[in-house]
Amino acid sequence: MHFRIEQRPEPSARMRVAAPIVATALTLLVGSIVFAALGHSPLATLHAFFIAPLSSMNGLSEWLLKASPLILIACGLAVGFRANVWNIGAEGQLIIGAIAASGVGLFYPDPESVLLLPLMFVAGALAGMGWAAIPAFLRARMNTNEILVTLMLTYIAVLFLSWLVHGPWRDPAGFNYPQTALLPPAAMFEPFDYAYRLNGSVFITVVAVVAMWLFTDRSFLGYKMSVSGAAPLAARYAGFRESAAVWTGLLAGGAAAGIAGMAEAAGPLGQLSSQISPGYGFAAIIVAFIGRLNAFGIVLGGLLMSLLFLGGDSVQMTLGLPSALTRIFQGILLFFLLAADFFIFYRIRPLREHA
Amino acid sequence: MTPRLELRNICKTYPGVVANDDISMSIAPGEIHAVLGENGAGKSTLMKIIYGAAQADSGTIRCDGQLVETHNPASSRALGIEMVYQHFALFESVTVVENIALSVSSTFHLDSLAEQITELSQRYGMPIDPYRRVHDLSVGERQRVEIVRCLLQAPKLLILDEPTSVLTPQAVVKLFETLRQLAAEGCSILYISHKLDEVQELCDSATVLRNGRVTGTARPRESTSVALARMMVGSDLPEMRLDPATPSPEPVLEVRNLSAPPKDRYGIGLKDVSFTVHGGEIVGLAGVSGNGQAELISLLSGERLHSQADTIRINGQPVGRLDAAGRRRIGTAFVPEERLGRGAVPPHALWENGILTGHRNGLVRNGLVNRPKARDFAGAIIERFNVKANGPGASAQSLSGGNLQKFIVGREIELAPKLFLVSQPTWGVDVGAAAFLRQTLIDLSRAGAAVLVVSEELDELFEICDRLLVICQGQVSAPLHTAETDREEVGLLMTRLGGQGSDKRSGELALQD
Secondary structure, three states, X not given: OEEEXXXXXOOOHHHHHHHHHHHHHHHHHHHHHHHHHOOOOXXXXXXXXXXXXXXXXXXXXXXXXXXXXXXXXXXXXXXXXXXXXXXXXXXXXXXXXXXXXXXXXXHOOOOOOOOHHHHHHXXXXXXXXXXXXXXXXXXXXXXXXXXXXXXXXXXXXXXXXXXXXXXXXXXXXXXXOOEOOOOOHHHOOOEOOOOOOOEOOHHHHHHHHHHHHHXXXXXXXXXXXXXXXXXXXXXXXXXXXXXXXXXXXXXXXXXXXXHHHHHHXXXXXXXXXXXXXXXXXXXXHHHHHHOOOOHHHHHHHHHHHHHHHHHHHXXXXXXXXXXXXXXXXXXXXXXXXXXXXXXXXXXXXXXXXXX | OXXXXXXXXXXXXXXXXXXXXXXXXXXXXXXXXXXXXXXXXXXXXXXXXXXXXXXXXEEEEEEOOEEOOOOOHHHHHHHOEEEEOOOOOOOOOOEHHHHHHHHOOOOOOHHHHHHHHHHHHHHOOOOOOOOOEHHHOOHHHHHHHHHHHHHHOOOOEEEEEOOOOOOOHHHHHHHHHHHHXXXXXXXXXXXXXXXXXXXXXHOOEEEEEEXXXXXXXXXXXXXXXXXXXXXXXXXXXXXXXXXXXXXXXXXXXXXXXXXXXXXXXXXXXXXXXXXXXXXXXXXXXXXXXXXXXXXXXXXXXXXXXOOOHHHEEEOOXXXXXOOHHHHHHOOEEEEOOOOEOOOEOOOOEHHHHHHHHHOXXXXXXXXXXXXXXXXXXXXXXXXXXXXXXXXXXXXXXXXXXXXXXXXXXXXXXHOOOOEEEEEOOOOOOOHHHHHHHHHHHHHHHHOOOEEEEEOOOHHHHHHHOOEEEEEEOOEEXXXXXXXXXXXXXXXXXXXXXXXXXXXXXXXXXXXOO
């Protein structure tokens, strides 16, 4: 018996609904086998992974707090991904956004001004866009590969941050730790409740999701970008400029990442250190694809990714599972999700032996 | 005598479509057998089944009396069955010789294979440079590669799907000689076509298909083309209405001393091209594919810009540096040769593809797409141009080539263009739809638009054009009035113009006999 993978004439509506369910079921199954093989009770482990993190107020707060930047950045990136503009340097744009916002927060002459937070917001967005403008310019003008340029700029941003917190911006009263002074209270988002860390910056993400949906699904510019992504020659035929898609895609991603960086600095962090992001910029790429580059899909993807972060910590702490195992489990889930998605557009058909 | 190929009761169903319904036929060794039918009649499916690229649901295939069981293209080749697809199966990123090497199963040496390709292609009047990359080749040139690939295998049964549309009349004569010679050597030929005159000239027998069924068999030489057409279409074809042209006093499109370098190192540069197209007339651009048509049309459409604005004028306005969107704004519409991926976005729905160029017709407000209007726009095109599609929500790639072409032509005509550029309007389109599209072009021009048709089908150009231009080696001839010229003269211009030079390429192209 031979099989052939072939493209479906039309994407399957049934698989579109079934894919996440199938993926979840398979993950639970394979995960349980792996946990059981290592001598852990599957039920207890799955409980610790998925239920325990969400069964306290603090857990819920942390869940949304981590999901927010992931969703925000993924929305920005997806705008570009839809047009085949591959910005994989959101991590760097996030860092530059955080640096610019913190700079404003630390050095603005009036540390109690109500304008401080809005100014930091603008600074973060502009800095992220500025960092993304470099690959946009190079791609639009010189046709350089934006994947390489955005990635390399991320390393530059990481090292620049490290230099700042070890050098000029180091807190003189900070016992030589590589970190800046704390931001003044007016430069911080106020938590909803001081017992938890969740703060008003999640509303920025909510606005971004709606804006992203409006842009990609309803706007003419979004339409032009999807044409550029799906058929570049058709875009040229219709007279849609490729450079416009490149600029829009990269600047949207840069702005979103820069704002996410600002919200991190002005939220849970409160200061800059050499490590300010647990890889949000890279994880957001996965979130964008889990969400099928669709605004509401990205919300679900971001919530899932955030839960995987929390669940991973939870099983390490409560059950003493090795961190490698939690990574494996996360990998299994992402693998099944993306593999199940494949069957929306493709199918496997048995080839009959006889004509 | 044992038939070379015998089909019995072949059935094939695709979801929602019966592609082949109880088809039987047989072909003797050395016979040239035509399969006639409109697009969607099931010809391509049947050929794929014979070639092994698709499997029949039921029915038997016998080759030289032996039942063909396990069947795929590789085993077909082992049986000596070769096929030239209508949609070419070539790897775009590698060279001609590498493509051909990939389908030759024995060990190979690229250099000696390249020599064979050059030798064979010249013998059959289809010069091709074995070291060019396929993605740089025009559609016509790709077909040459496919034909040469098959001939290299010395086949026992050769399947040709609409092979002549890209050849000059002289080259068609040459190809027919080749095919007759092959047949005389005992090779059977399955010839798929909708060109009745060719079938009558070349083929010994014909099987006519309609809606997946055999509607008749005929000896084409003893049958009339009207009778054959009726078997194909099921009714008589509409008469073409062609009123005399009344050209506008001022040209709508004026090209003056346009020269341009080739778009890449395999392309053809344009040399000092000048011509005009007036409102109310149809001008045809004839030529063998790959002689600069792609360069010229992309310069006219604005997909490629020219550094001197005044080499191209539309209604007197210099537009050489205006991009495609700008030229559309002043009344240009354009139907490209490639439908999927250029004229339409394959995975997008028809209503989305309507927006591609139709967004000027009030489909966008305040930067947002007006979806109900876009659906109405696509729905109106589907209705007016008789597009067979599952409504405005059907994806472009789900349509057959002919129906997608009707949709694209319809969309561009809905823009009420003053200048209409069309490339290969009826490529791969069935007889009924082709007649409809040609009538549409005539009606548009008689309503006052200037129409420029680039086509490799001379019959079509002679049928609808008022004046003809011939392009060869990037040079465009002086205009010929259709009524005062003939196929012979145009055919010679297609190959001889600029062929007096001493450079190698034009020398190759001029090699006719």
